[in-house]
Amino acid sequence: MAAEVEEPVNDTVRLLWGPPAKPTRGPKPALSLERIAAAGIEVADAEGLGAxxxxxxxxxxxxxxxxxxxxxxxxxxxxxxxxxxxxxEPPAAPAGGHWRDQLTAWAEELTRSFGAHPWLLDATVGPRVMGPKELAWLERVVSALDGHGLTGAERMDAAVLLAGHVRGIVEQSRAAGAEGSPEAQLLAVLGTLIQRHAADYPALAAAIAEPGGQDNALDFGLARILDGLAALIDQRAARP
Structure with missing residues (x-):
């Protein structure tokens, strides 16, 4: 019987999923992958991924x-x-927790994670190998939606949709920096112009003039995404 051929493992897979190969030459290892990663994070947190x-x-x-x-x-x-x-770490899935509550907690924690290390936005784009902890984020969404009538592809797409919404809001916040929220900056730049030309932009002028406005694009968008998933789940449940 022919011997099984092992698929080649690239360096990223080896480093993230281990066990990592130990240096075979030179003095006894004085570094660890943890120390190396921590040093890289220190630079990226202070100056961005490009540094x-x-x-x-x-x-x-x-x-x-x-x-x-x-x-x-x-x-x-x-x-x-x-x-x-x-x-x-992704938020733990509570036993018996409603899928909507789980995905809300997931999106909120992902927002905090990106906020703590904004360079993660640049480092997590495109097809690439994910490590165990990062892949667990995808697992949480797919698991929360399991058993609700959605296909595997739809559950995966839901994770992409949620992550995309969070990324978009955090990206805008990063661009705004310490000067305020993206919505507040937009109004500061355009508010006077819109009011001055209210006859040409009556809907915008009326919207910004309404009292009680607040910066809640993250929560508003998240709620609408979850509403859409709930409608699809209910639709599937109603099928004969």
Whole structure:
């Protein structure tokens, strides 16, 4: 009988899912993947993902860049380690908890995670290998919607939709910086113009003039997404 051929494992998979290969040459390992990831996160938190390099991280750890390469093959793998280390744990799924409450908690915690490390927005785009902790975020959404009449593809799409909404709001907040919320900045820039030209933009002028307005784009969008999922779930449940 032919021997089974093992599929090749790339460096990112090896580093994230382990066990990592140990350096086979040179002195006894003095670094750990945890320390390396922490150094990269320190740089990214302070200056953004673009400031992260193998040279910069090695210097922060008081090692040479060549020494760092004994543990991490390159920047792509370094960033993957940083993401897996920096991303928060997904909220635990309570026994018997309603799917809507679970997804609300999920979106709120993801917002906090991106807010704590804004560079995660740049590091988590495109097709790539996810680590165990990050993949658990996807598992939480798919699991919460299991058994409610949605297909596997629809449950996956729901996770993408929720994450996209959170990312969009956090991205706007990052652009706004410490100067206020995106909505408040937009009104500060355009409010006077809209009022001055209210005859041309009557709906906008009336909307911004209404009392009781507040910056709640995250909650408003999240509620509407969940309303849509609830309508689809109810529709499927009503099928004969």
């Amino acid at each position: 992260v390099s193998m040279q910069r991280v090695a210097a922060l750890l008081d090692f040479t860049k060549m020494a760092l390469y004994r543990y991490v093959p390159g920047k792509a793998e370094l960033v993957a380690l940083m993401v897996e280390s920096a991303v928060a």
